[in-house]
Amino acid sequence: MTSKTDSGSNSSPFPETAIEAHGLGFSWHPGQETLSFPDFTLNRGEHLFLHGPSGSGKSTLLSLLAGMLRPGNGTIRVLGTDLYQLGAGARDQFRADHMGVIFQQFNLVPYLTTLANVTLPCHLSALRRDNAELTVADEAAGLLRALAIPEDHWQRKVTKLSIGQQQRIAAARALIGAPGLILADEPTSALDTDNRDRFLELLLSLAHRHKTSVLFVSHDRSLASHFHHQLELRGSRG
Amino acid sequence: MKTHLALSLALASLWHRRKVLALVCLTLTLSVSLLLGIQYLRTEVKQSFTTTISGTDLIVGARSGQLNLLLYTVFHIGDATNNIRWSTYQALKNDSRLDWLIPISLGDSYRGYRVVATDENFLKHFRYGRDLPLALAEGIWFTGVFDVVLGAGVARDLGHQTGEKLVLSHGGGRTSFSNHEDTPFTVTGVLEPTGTPVDQAVYIGLAGMEAMHVGWESGVAIPGRTMTLEKAEGRDFVPEAITAAFVGIDRKILTFRLQREINQFAGEPLSAILPGVALSELWRLMGQFERALLGITGFVVITSLIGLIAVLLTLQAQRAHEIAVLRATGASPALIASLYIIECVSLALLACLLALMIGAAGISLASPWLLTSYGLQITLRPLTAPEWGLLASVPVAAALVSLIPALSTWRQSKTLGFGEAADQ
Numbered sequence A: 001m002t003s004k005t006d007s008g009s010n011s012s013p014f015p016e017t018a019i020e021a022h023g024l025g026f027s028w029h030p031g032q033e034t035l036s037f038p039d040f041t042l043n044r045g046e047h048l049f050l051h052g053p054s055g056s057g058k059s060t061l062l063s064l065l066a067g068m069l070r071p072g073n074g075t076i077r078v079l080g081t082d083l084y085q086l087g088a089g090a091r092d093q094f095r096a097d098h099m100g101v102i103f104q105q106f107n108l109v110p111y112l113t114t115l116a117n118v119t120l121p122c123h124l125s126a127l128r129r130d131n132a133e134l135t136v137a138d139e140a141a142g143l144l145r146a147l148a149i150p151e152d153h154w155q156r157k158v159t160k161l162s163i164g165q166q167q168r169i170a171a172a173r174a175l176i177g178a179p180g181l182i183l184a185d186e187p188t189s190a191l192d193t194d195n196r197d198r199f200l201e202l203l204l205s206l207a208h209r210h211k212t213s214v215l216f217v218s219h220d221r222s223l224a225s226h227f228h229h230q231l232e233l234r235g236s237r238g
Numbered sequence B: 001m002k003t004h005l006a007l008s009l010a011l012a013s014l015w016h017r018r019k020v021l022a023l024v025c026l027t028l029t030l031s032v033s034l035l036l037g038i039q040y041l042r043t044e045v046k047q048s049f050t051t052t053i054s055g056t057d058l059i060v061g062a063r064s065g066q067l068n069l070l071l072y073t074v075f076h077i078g079d080a081t082n083n084i085r086w087s088t089y090q091a092l093k094n095d096s097r098l099d100w101l102i103p104i105s106l107g108d109s110y111r112g113y114r115v116v117a118t119d120e121n122f123l124k125h126f127r128y129g130r131d132l133p134l135a136l137a138e139g140i141w142f143t144g145v146f147d148v149v150l151g152a153g154v155a156r157d158l159g160h161q162t163g164e165k166l167v168l169s170h171g172g173g174r175t176s177f178s179n180h181e182d183t184p185f186t187v188t189g190v191l192e193p194t195g196t197p198v199d200q201a202v203y204i205g206l207a208g209m210e211a212m213h214v215g216w217e218s219g220v221a222i223p224g225r226t227m228t229l230e231k232a233e234g235r236d237f238v239p240e241a242i243t244a245a246f247v248g249i250d251r252k253i254l255t256f257r258l259q260r261e262i263n264q265f266a267g268e269p270l271s272a273i274l275p276g277v278a279l280s281e282l283w284r285l286m287g288q289f290e291r292a293l294l295g296i297t298g299f300v301v302i303t304s305l306i307g308l309i310a311v312l313l314t315l316q317a318q319r320a321h322e323i324a325v326l327r328a329t330g331a332s333p334a335l336i337a338s339l340y341i342i343e344c345v346s347l348a349l350l351a352c353l354l355a356l357m358i359g360a361a362g363i364s365l366a367s368p369w370l371l372t373s374y375g376l377q378i379t380l381r382p383l384t385a386p387e388w389g390l391l392a393s394v395p396v397a398a399a400l401v402s403l404i405p406a407l408s409t410w411r412q413s414k415t416l417g418f419g420e421a422a423d424q
Helices: A004-010 A058-066 A088-098 A114-124 A126-131 A136-146 A163-175 A193-209 A221-226 B002-016 B018-050 B066-074 B086-094 B120-125 B152-158 B206-212 B252-263 B275-318 B320-328 B333-374 B385-414
Strands: A017-026 A040-043 A048-051 A073-078 A099-102 A181-185 A213-217 A229-232 B058-062 B100-104 B113-118 B136-139 B147-150 B185-191 B201-205 B244-248 B270-273
Touching: A017 A058, A017 A213, A040 A213, A048 A058, A048 A221, A058 A073, A058 A181, A058 A213, A088 A099, A088 A126, A099 A163, A114 A126, A114 A136, A114 A163, A114 B002, A136 A163, A136 A193, A163 A181, A163 A193, A181 A193, A193 A213, A193 A221, B002 B018, B002 B333, B018 B275, B018 B333, B018 B385, B058 B066, B058 B252, B058 B275, B066 B244, B066 B270, B066 B275, B086 B100, B086 B244, B100 B120, B113 B120, B113 B206, B147 B152, B152 B185, B201 B206, B252 B270, B270 B275, B275 B320, B275 B333, B275 B385, B320 B333, B320 B385, B333 B385
Parallel strands: A048 A213, A048 A229, A099 A181, A181 A213, B113 B201, B147 B185
Antiparallel strands: A017 A040, A017 A073, B058 B244, B058 B270, B100 B113, B100 B244, B136 B185, B147 B201
8 A cells, every 4th residue: 555655744643724725726728717716724623514606616626625636826735735745646645545525426336335335445545444443344334334324235236225325325435444534515415304414414423523524515505504614605716 | 455456346347247248258258269279270280280191201202292292192182193113112122221111002992082002011100190000990901912991081981891892993083984893802991090191091902903903904904804803812913013102210310311312213213202391391381271260360359359348438438427436535547547457358368268168178079079070180288388378368459458448547537526427
């Protein structure tokens, strides 16, 4: 495992800030108008609710924070590491080591079992594997139980499961190995109200236990009250 | 660890798509079986061909080219340009450096099969394949003037058994109007199959050949002057000439000198050839065809690999979400691209394995049948280095063609944003 590249960046085991963004701007093509983002800081263990109209750059901001798109200007520090000082390969590894991800849908690798989907980050990151309480299998089992996935579903292919179950499995995958940050892109938009509230409650309480910050993107402003902070993107261009 | 992950992901993905991929794998298996089978048979047939005659150091006949001499003495194709005088044959026989001679006298036929007049040295010294001697499947080698021994192919095709009486025909050809009807021959034995032209001939003594031609000096039978079984009793038939002789030399070092001496024989113009050299030359002539066949089979394999890639590219569209998940979880573009290569190479390896099993099963099932029906001796043997090479080229080619989807995925996933599925 090549986690050496970033172990230095995380020298203080618990940096105080999860995210620091300064003067971020992004344009798809050089010379085109730039999408600029407000500066913000998220302390470790705190949760941020991100909202804004379509086209305001929510997905772009997530890509920047995930280290998958290079910003035109500005800096992003995630858990104390300046993301774009790292090379592309090191950024991929940093993401594997320190970030959990949940999408709106199609969260899971269709040909893997529930358990294999959950433990996927531990195969990509030695750090996440070492962070697991006891063994990887034990932690996966604990998370799946906490997220109310019936045990007889664990060895099954994920394609047969309901959307609600699939989203909860994705949450277990994001949480395993206690990453510093979870990026969640409208994970509840495909769920009904009951499922949505239960999902959010479980996600946030488990994240709290692991001292994991959650950056949660949603259209649904009614969810904002669950979070310590909220940030609105207006899609300011210039 | 990441290699392990890539392998387990690729294998799980293959298993997930097994229904579609099974058909592609079947196509590939069949084409690899064909490729391997043709290469295997090519080696076997070449081996069998170049050892049609073995142990014989020189073939001596009247002055002619080496291919012509080889064709009419060993393969029974074409005719002799001239004969060797009996006195010349005796002179060779008395040369102590030549350890044995098998006289061969040709010219007649039996229902399309050549009649070969020879003596007991043929049974004793003739070798084929890897120094295999001839053996009788039933009966005994001829002893009487009007005895005949059948090649395995003749006995099988015509259903003859020992004790039957045959009438040989004058000259070659399947249907002859001039038959040696006064001198029928009795089958005393049948040879074991050899998979060589030996199976496709009947064998009589030199005396028998001489006896049945008494009264045929003008080319047709003159009534009253031909031999009968009774008249032949007690008579000694010495031929005036033979067609050729197979020569065995124990001291191999003398072979070239003896060849030169025979070629310069003062009594009459003779040719002595090295059968191995002549056989290789003949094989080179026919080799073009089998190389072309192998080339065509190579294209069949390439076609099925292209089919495999077409299927993988089609499946790529379905994999956009899975790639987005893997990327966001921290998998590098290289890891994702490697999935395609691993999947493709695994399929090729599976196809090779199946092809080996099909080939082995096919050969062991078909080999008894090939031997009895065609006299072809194809046995199961370990693959040769070129065959392994050919087999190994299949996964290598698969790895190369898998670069097409791998590189396109690699390029796409490098610029993929968070949670974005690559568009196809």
